[in-house]
Amino acid sequence: MSRFRKWRWLLLLVLLLLVLAVAGFVVWAGTGPEPMPEALAALQSDDAVQVETEPWLIFRPASDEPVTGLILYPGGRVDPRAYAPTARAIAEEGFLVVIAPMPLNMAFFAPDRAAEVMAAFPETEHWVVGGHSLGGAMTARFAHQNPGAVAGLALWASYPASSDDLSGNDLAVASIYGTRDGLATGDEIAASRPLLPPDTQWTAIEGGNHAQFGWYGPQSGDNEATISREEQQAQIVDATLRLLLQLDE
């Protein structure tokens, strides 16, 4: 066993470095920006929208039983609550909206989470999946890996990975992006055209950036928006509602 003892430190060092690398990633993933106060306020139930926060963030219109539901995946490192005002605004128009929290706030680790949500709401007839940035890319992956499972896809400052070609799918798609986005640039959005169906609805938000798709404050590498967060959010909600209304008989 002397050989083992002699080299044991090396094995321990490998383990230590691996643990450090994993710990570094976990800390990095978990230290994204905090949701803004407006986001936390939007989690309160009121006369128009009933909100539950377990096991997902669920926004139910109080008015009538929704026929169509939207499942949202958050952007990478973004707290799911940062999309609460947007989800609430869409629910106010009569849609079920569910924001799916992600392991380590990285939708990459659970692209199939939409399936769990859909199973929990059997009465919902039509489903749209969508998300911001990495979240949108992972809903595109879900749609690609589960053809027929959803009727629509809403991409917010996002696009499918090249391995998730949806151009031949029977899927209503809305791609919504800001012209001042420093992270999902116009060139990247344009390059995603061949991966999406020909009748995809493209919405360019003039002066919008990456961070204003959510409510978590500024983001490194982004450009400054030339429109307010409220104005950008109104356009995001409008374009997403257009997709949902199209599926809502």
Place this chain on the structure above:
Amino acid sequence: MSRFRKWRWLLLLVLLLLVLAVAGFVVWAGTGPEPMPEALAALQSDDAVQVETEPWLIFRPASDEPVTGLILYPGGRVDPRAYAPTARAIAEEGFLVVIAPMPLNMAFFAPDRAAEVMAAFPETEHWVVGGHSLGGAMTARFAHQNPGAVAGLALWASYPASSDDLSGNDLAVASIYGTRDGLATGDEIAASRPLLPPDTQWTAIEGGNHAQFGWYGPQSGDNEATISREEQQAQIVDATLRLLLQLDE
């Protein structure tokens, strides 16, 4: 040699992990935000300010020979050019301003760089060092490690490390911070008071944030400013000039 051969893979794995960790850091450090167009424009010489970009970013007032100079260290991961408009505005008032680029854009690796700059301008009588965020902390380290070398210290959204106590130093200090800074918070700035001389000039920029100390766009973890970058910059320049004028006989 069979023992060595047997464990060689482990040694290689350790080296690989170390190389990966270092490479990851280098990539992270080198992929900070780009300077805004305004920053690049401020690097052009004109009738008021002569600009050189080697070996540092040097801003010389065209009017007269400056008696007092300011050496600026950039914030962590920030391109030194992102402070060019601020440096130019200060130089326009008759001061030599030198922005010191840093290894990997991390002032941590070269807190003594001010000494090289000072040696290159022997005709300058009074020196102030200062910087943004990590850069400011490293100028405080320089002042601490080289007592008497500089007459003043300008901290922009920054404070000394607890090991760099300057409270007993004969040093004119200006601490300038934004009330909406999400990265160098008011609490952190307040906690630095015991480390700075009692006659330190404190300037709170109402509504200012962290990223608007430079010209590199938004920054993760920051709050949104409630004043414009131009307004915040004007207050930074004013408060820094107050310190420089005090030393300028």
